[in-house]
Amino acid sequence: MSSVIPTISFKIVVLGESAVGKTSVLNRYATNKFYQKIEPTIGSTNFQKTINQLDYKIKLLIWDTAGQERFHSLAQMYYRGAKGALVIYDVQNVDSFERAKEWVEELRKQGDPNVQIALVANKIDLPDHMVDKNEAIKYAKENQLLFKETSAKTGEGVTEAFISLAKSIPLEIGESSTNFPNSNDEDFLFLRNGDEKQKKNSKDGCC
Helix, strand or coil, X not given: CCCEEEEEEEEEEEEECCCXXXXXXXXXXXXXXXXXXXXXXXXXEEEEEEEEECXXXXXXXXXEECCCHHHHHHHHHHHCCXXXXXXXXXXXXXXXXXHHHHXXXXXXXXXXXXXXXXXXXXXXXXXXXXXXXXXXXXXXXXXXXXXXXXXXXXXXXXXXXXXXXXXXXXXXXXXXXXXXXXXXXEEEEECHHHCCEEEEECCCCCX
């Protein structure tokens, strides 16, 4: 008889300027793949991923939002109710870092009062970083944010960023989900605009 353990769901939103690599980071986390060319996100895409945390399973319901300014008003619909957020910037683009700060401010004003935020420096595999790492770390500390460095291309830091964010969210503010048998848990990946669905075995875990 397979054991049954409780599952807690957290809504996670990924925000940032266009072309900072939000979708590539998500693809790396969801499929462990990197695509050199990828179409800009229109509106949003979403998928879910389950990780182990002590005596619980944590189901992350992750929303990728469009970075173009014309979709900004739509992003508010997607981050409403989010318990966690990854705010991503491109280490070669100072403007994207300044825009990340604006996203943090907006989340703090209009998002869930308990939202946990990770500031993510992406594309660290590239040379000539224009955003000073120490400045980013200082900003993160001053604003009580997690700080993570990632490369969607190499995969460095990507899984850690999501798991660290998930572990920073108190279990009691999550939503209880249907219990899943411990020996038969599966993740469902929802691709662009929810038009396709690919089922795959979960390989992530922490603790």
